[in-house]
Amino acid sequence: MRAVVVNSFGGPEVVEVVETELPEPGAREVRIKVAAAALNPVDAGVRAGVFGGAGKRIGLGWDVAGTVDAVGVATAWSVGDEVVALDYGMVKPVGAHAEYVVVPADAVAKAPTTVDAVHAATLPLNALTAEQALGLLEVTPGQSLLVTGAAGAVGGYAVQIAAHRGISVTALAREADEELVRSLGAARFTAGAIEAGSFDAVLDAAVLGEPALEWVREGGRYVGVIPHAEPASVRGVWTGAVEVSADGARLAELVRLVDDGVLTTRVAETFALDEAAKAHARLDEGGVRGRLVLVP
Incomplete structure (x- = not known):
């Protein structure tokens, strides 16, 4: 599968799209086929080395919307469930900016029914x-x-x-x-x-x-x-x-507020996964209202 990573720190030019192994969910984990994944300032910080990890390949992306594709034991989720999740972690080999991502089952919530996956991906983080x-x-x-x-x-x-x-x-x-x-x-x-x-x-x-x-x-x-x-x-x-933590139950409450019309999801622009470096360059320009979203 394709995933967005950095192998060295710097500006948008260090962002790469690589082929990597399909991750397998363990106990109390689910694998999500990514439909959309938002780009956040924390991703730029990871890319720049603010959170460490020198010498490692680091996967980018925290926000994901998509479909459950595989489940480990001891989860309540089923293949085919449309979900959103926070993929927490500063230094990880694969993040949500990928075709598939594995996350803890308790970080997941049902996706909103009133907005599409691109908008839903702007919610979790x-x-x-x-x-x-x-x-x-x-x-x-x-x-x-x-x-x-x-x-x-x-x-x-x-x-x-x-x-x-x-x-x-x-x-x-x-x-x-x-x-x-x-x-x-x-x-x-x-x-x-x-x-x-x-x-x-x-x-x-x-x-x-x-x-x-x-x-x-x-x-x-x-x-x-x-x-x-x-x-x-x-x-x-x-x-x-605040140091954000993954919380599927709380995320489900926020999803309900989206569906009730209380919360407004805002998308500034979408980019193909292969355009991840271009998306980082746009983020660095500033003045973005709403989130930039990658679509595999």
């Missing part, structure tokens, strides 16, 4: 990150939440999930994105000029760090999206960062 970040923030209905980078994939899902739960969301984004983030459910919008201590909680999807921390009230909560890179606590503000 970014929506789970948003959901788990909101859990760390412990924000409740009636409290105020600022989401930085609200027009991005994680930020956009966070706005929608929080607004659906009755949380008052202010979106920080570029002025050109105001209409978009308001359509996602933000009650208020700002492109800057935020008063210090204005919010009960801040989800810093734009990775602003200390400036965003200043916008949290005394004793509030701040969560970033890069593990172990959150700023130090000040004024009694709890600080942390």
Whole structure:
């Protein structure tokens, strides 16, 4: 089968499509025939060597939508099930950017019925990150939440999930994105000029760090999206960062929100698997609204 890998670190030029052995599922695992797989900033980080693995062949890709093709023992899934999953792992020989991928059975959820596989592939990593970040923030209905980078994939899902739960969301984004983030459910919008201590909680999807921390009230909560890179606590503000984990049960709840029209999946552009390097180059250009998706 074909798979997207890097054998050395660098820019998009190091991305290769290679022939490799078809993986076999073990106990409590399933193999998915990939219909679509989103490209995320973490893939660019892996490609650049941010997470280590020098000297190894590293497979890329975390998000997958497709069809169960084979199952190991002790799984509840059946061949032919249409699913989505998070293929967690920084350094792995094969990732979701491949024709087939093996994942733990408990990382899998039924695919949405209201969107196609290309759109479904944009859900697992970014929506789970948003959901788990909101859990760390412990924000409740009636409290105020600022989401930085609200027009991005994680930020956009966070706005929608929080607004659906009755949380008052202010979106920080570029002025050109105001209409978009308001359509996602933000009650208020700002492109800057935020008063210090204005919010009960801040989800810093734009990775602003200390400036965003200043916008949290005394004793509030701040969560970033890069593990172990959150700023130090000040004024009694709890600080942390989300490290996403695969969670098929939680992913199933997010799928339900897609089918209920609460969550909007956004695709910027699709690329054939053989065009993976081209997709990485487009990601590096920036300004992408929605996800780039590879289609084997």
